[in-house]
Amino acid sequence: MKAFSLPIPMLLFATLFALASALLTLWVSLSQPWMGLDLAPDGPTNRIEVRANASFADGEIIPRGAWIVAIKGSGRETAIPLEAVDLVEEPDTIATYEALEVFRDKQQRLSELLHSDSVVLRVVEQGGYVFESRIVPEPNRPLSELPVVFWIQVVVGVCGFIGGAWVFSLRRGDLPAFWLFVAGFGLMISAHAAAIYSTRELALPRVIYQWAGPLNSGGAMLFGIGMLGLFLCYPKKLVAARFTFLPTLVFLPWVALHVMGLFPSQSYGAQLAIIVALVSILVCVLIQYLKTENDPLSRASLRWFGLSVLIGAGAFVITVSVPTLIGVKPALQQGHAFIFFLLIYAGLALGVARYRLFNLQSWSFRILFYMVGVCVLLLIDALFVYGLALDRAPALGLALLIVSFLYIPLRDTLGRLVLHKRRSTSQLLGRELVDVALTPTAEAQMARWQEALRTVFAPMGIEPLEDTAPAAPQLRDEGTALDIPAIAPLAALRLTWKEEGKTLFSREDEAYAADLCQMLEHTIASRNAFEKGVLEERARISRDMHDNIGVRLLGALHSQDDGRKNGLIREALKDLRDIVSDRNNPDRSMGEMLADLRHEITGHFHDVGIAVAWHIEQEDLPSLAARSANELGALLREAANNIMKHAKASEVSVRICGDNEFLVVTVEDNGIGIRPKQGSKGNGLRNMKERAQSCGGRFDLVSPRPGAADGTRLVFSLPRSNVVQ
Structure with a gap:
């Protein structure tokens, strides 16, 4: 049983069941005796007409246009007269139940007679000439002699059942899918039962009518019940789920009363029930149309599938049921009218493809x-x-x-x-969307974006959205339009009439457009992030060159010692290589790093005649990670550079200490201080502030120093979270 919870085994079982029903129908039809005649009822003369010349082995010919007026078996003296009603296609069209019983009794007698060794036909030609023809019926009807109308009914039944089973196997939890399955099952048993007796040569045993007639009527009612239940809950729920079974409580008893012959006439029992069911379906479709006013896709789906049902079933009712009910000859042979039901399932398949009916x-x-x-x-x-x-x-x-x-x-x-x-999302991501994001101007980006949308949806028109732009793609006007949201710097758009007007936009299109918008937004954001990264990298290189290279070259400029000058230049070149490649030095101890910085910076100050004093308040300061150590070195170098260039100081004090949260470096000089106008010039102070903040630290500037007329104090606070213990 678990296997049938999967869609493929269940649909395969349904397919085999439909084929078994078709084969059973075929077997019953072929197992009847066959005289080799092409007969049809002739209403004006109330006789049975021969529609094609019939030639037999003994050379005898029954000409086309002759009438078969009676038949008798070999060795029997009494012939059974034949009338047009004996070839009636649908016994339910016989006016009264009494006449139906007479018809079935006569069919039984004719069937028994056809099983004789031979039969004698009384034939009347067009000129009035009467003769008798002896025929030896074959025990079985040849496959090639089954008429086209037989195959029409068999194929319609199979398609109806497989169509309903297809949806139900994929949406077993949905009540609408269940009712579609019921309708398909009813159509199959009705069409296959009708195929047996509507295409008989002359007669069938009474027992076949006894089960084929109720199957035909019951199947027709099951189809109506299924479609009525479907439109009671799809696309909108009109009633609670349990109330969708109410049509069953009405129409199945109706069929039972008809089978028992309790209606005043057969027309009330069979044809009126079909007409009432169709009118009920029409009412439900109209109510659904009103209910889907604010749901464009549901309304578009309803119009597509609802019209398919009304046209398919309605054409059958108008051409067969209504004329029979009012006592007029049907405008179309019932067997051929079954082909109208294929419109329903063709509409179902196209509706699934275009509007995702039943969410398939x-x-x-x-x-x-x-x-x-x-x-x-x-x-x-x-x-x-x-x-x-x-x-x-x-x-x-x-x-x-x-x-x-x-x-x-x-x-x-x-x-x-x-x-x-259409092309996959990945293909668009690799082509159109990337092109849109990398296009330099907003106007060109919009042109490429519209071209990508044309490639996907082929709309009749694309126009700027003047209404309030939606936050996400949204269907408009019952699927005739699809609104595309704004994606900076692109404005919102409205697409109209998908595939150049051949179809409407669907929920899948809405979801697909949402994916495209999301990917385009991500691609544009990636481009912006790349450009931002380029700018940040340029700024980093500029800061490092200003802070590190500048101070070394300045020291070399002021140095009188050629050896020291060459060493500073070599260090500047090394720093330049490190800046370009963004390499960080491996971790070093705080003592080693401060010793190198002390030696370097003290040498710079010594070259320009500035005395410097270092104060380290803790012996075992924690080490810094490579990036933080690089920033600390750059901060001290830039501070030294500013003092040498601008401070006119004679003394500098560098104090390093730590607390539970920060490593604090204070650089203090006795120079002229920083005047308000000077604070806005150059990149040094701004660079120091950005470096400290990039590590999550602080940069403080005090000028003049507290308790002094001049001088400047710089304080760098680096968080201990960046410190590697």
Whole structure:
């Protein structure tokens, strides 16, 4: 049982069940005796007419246009007169139940007579000439003698059941899918039962009418019940789920009363029930139309599938049921009228492809096509075995060959036509969307974005959205338009009439557009992030060159010692390589790092005649991570550079201490201090502030120093969270 919870096994079982029903119908039809005549009722003369010349082995011919007026069995003296009513296609069209019983009794007698060794037909030609013709009926009807209308009804039944089972196997938890399945099952048993007796040559046993008649009436009512239940809950829920079963409580008892012959006439029992069911479906569709006023896609789906049901079922009712109810000859043979039901399931398939009816996706067609392939394979195999009398193995091999070379390519072609396959999102991401994001100007970006949307949706028009722009893609005007939100710097757009007016936008299109917008937004954000990174990298290089290279070159400029000058230049070149490659030095102890900085900076101050004093208040200061150590060195170098260039100081004090949260470095000089106007010039102070903040620290400037007329105090506070213990 667990296997049937999966869609493919369940649909495969339904397919095999439909084929079994078709084969049973075929077996019953072929198991009847056959005289080799093409007969039809002639209403004006109330006789049975021969529609084609019939030639027999003894050379006798019954000409076209002659009437068969009576029949008797060999060795029997009494003939049974034949009338047009004996070939009535649908017994439910007989006016009264009493007349129906007479018809069934006569069919039983005729069926028994046809099982005789031979029968004698009394024939009247057009000129009035009367003669008798002896015929030996064949025990079984040849397959080739089944008329086209038989196959129409069989195929309609199979398509209806498989169509309903297809949706139900994929949406078993949905009540609308269940009612569609019920409708398909009812259509199949009704069509297959009708195919047996509506295409008989002359007569069938009474027992066939006793079960085929109720199956036909009950199946027709099941179809009506299923469609009525469907539109009571789809696309909007009109009633609670349990109330969708109310039509069953009305129409199945109606069928039971009809089968028992309790209505005043057959028309009330059979045809009126069909008409009432169709009118009820029409009312439900109209109510659904009002309910879906604010849901464009649901309304578009309703119009597509609802019209398919009303046109398909309505055409059958108008051409067959209504004329019969009012006592007029039907405008179309009932067997041919069954073809109208194919419109319903064609509409279902196209509705799934275009509007995602029952929330089915495109992949659901793969399952359906596989099941159709199974049917085609079995039918071709049966044709070879029973029609051409091939052996089992060669027939199967030939059937597989035909399916492989004909059906599979045809299946792919149909799939492309039905589903309108378009390029994948990944292809668009690799081409149009990246082009949009990398286009330099906003105008050119908008042009490329519109071109990408045309590639995907092929709308009739794209226009700027003057209404309030939505936050996400949104369907408008029952699916005739799709609004695309603004994606900075691109303005919002409205697409109208998908595929140049061939179809409407669907929920899948809405979701697909949302994916495209999200990817484009991400691509543009990635480009902006890249450009921001470029700017930040340029700023970093500028700061490092200003803070590190500048102070070393300045020291070399002021140094009188050639050896020291060359050393500073070499260090500047090394720093330049490190800045360009953004390499950080490996971790060093705080003592080693401060010793190097003390030696370097003290040398710079000594070259320009500035005395410097270092105060380290803790012996075991924690080490810094490479990046933090680099920033600390750059801060001290820039502070030294500013003092040498601007402070006119004679003394400098560097104090380093630590607390529980910060490593604090204070640089203090006795120079002229920083005047308000000076604070806005150059990059030094700004760079120091940015470096400290990039580490999560602080930079404080005090000028003049507290308790002094001049001088400047710089304080760098680096958080201990950056410190590596």
